[in-house]
Amino acid sequence: MKKDFLKTLTLFCLLAFLCLFTVGCYEVKNEVILASQAVRIEGLSKITQPTYTLVAVPGCNDYRFNWTVEEGSPPELGYARAILLKEDIYIVQLKYDNYPNYFIMFLKVTEGPGGKNFKMMFPKSNIKPSDYSLGLKLDNMLGMTLIGSRRNIMKFLKAHADSDFTEHPTPAKPEASAKSNFCGTSTFGACRRNSDCCEGGCSAQVCQSKSEPPSFTICEYRECYNSTTYGLGCKCIQNKCQWAR
Numbered sequence: 001m002k003k004d005f006l007k008t009l010t011l012f013c014l015l016a017f018l019c020l021f022t023v024g025c026y027e028v029k030n031e032v033i034l035a036s037q038a039v040r041i042e043g044l045s046k047i048t049q050p051t052y053t054l055v056a057v058p059g060c061n062d063y064r065f066n067w068t069v070e071e072g073s074p075p076e077l078g079y080a081r082a083i084l085l086k087e088d089i090y091i092v093q094l095k096y097d098n099y100p101n102y103f104i105m106f107l108k109v110t111e112g113p114g115g116k117n118f119k120m121m122f123p124k125s126n127i128k129p130s131d132y133s134l135g136l137k138l139d140n141m142l143g144m145t146l147i148g149s150r151r152n153i154m155k156f157l158k159a160h161a162d163s164d165f166t167e168h169p170t171p172a173k174p175e176a177s178a179k180s181n182f183c184g185t186s187t188f189g190a191c192r193r194n195s196d197c198c199e200g201g202c203s204a205q206v207c208q209s210k211s212e213p214p215s216f217t218i219c220e221y222r223e224c225y226n227s228t229t230y231g232l233g234c235k236c237i238q239n240k241c242q243w244a245r
Helices: 002-006 150-162
Strands: 025-028 046-048 052-056 063-067 076-086 089-096 102-112 115-124 135-138 144-147 164-167 197-200 206-209 233-237 240-244
Touching: 076 150, 102 150, 197 233, 206 233
Parallel strands: 025 144
Antiparallel strands: 025 102, 046 052, 052 063, 063 076, 076 089, 089 102, 102 115, 115 164, 135 144, 197 206, 206 240, 233 240
16 A cells, blocks of 8 residues: 555655645656756765665666665665756655655765765755645645646756755654653644644654744654554643653
């Protein structure tokens, strides 16, 4: 089922769940970056990380990726294309072999101890899909799908060229107690009442204030994220949003 499959589509795509303001990753039904538009990312011919590899395809500007979701499971395969947005920020399109839709995001290539790697980036802007005659469908489980023409989607993405970008924010420390193994997080954002708080993160595992920027997390599913199982709710306690009974 789509619900189960999307839980594994988490290599690059960090999605907001409820507190939706600025987003760095979208799902689209049709190809946005054509083969004729794709560019080779400067200095990048191969990325080798513990859980995935990304290799340039000879004769074109595509990249082929192989991602191991978990040890012992079949790898997820697909291809990536990119166009340069600004400086070292790229618009990247991912297409999994066994999933019909495409994923679009802003990525930065970084150099670290393990070699080159991707870093998800989020635009700090008020640019909205509706400004470019695009619809935005919020999936009731995970993602956000841009609806509109390829041309308008590209215009919307390129409009972020003048925006500042920020890295994925560091999540709060996991909640823990002797009574449970709940592993969600709280931002302790400001609030006055419970309605000022909302669930965020791809699996609704973050409790945050609606006045805060959205919490982006890797789209992985863990049983300990299920607040209902542990009898917890995202509440305003002493003017701070946090998980509580």
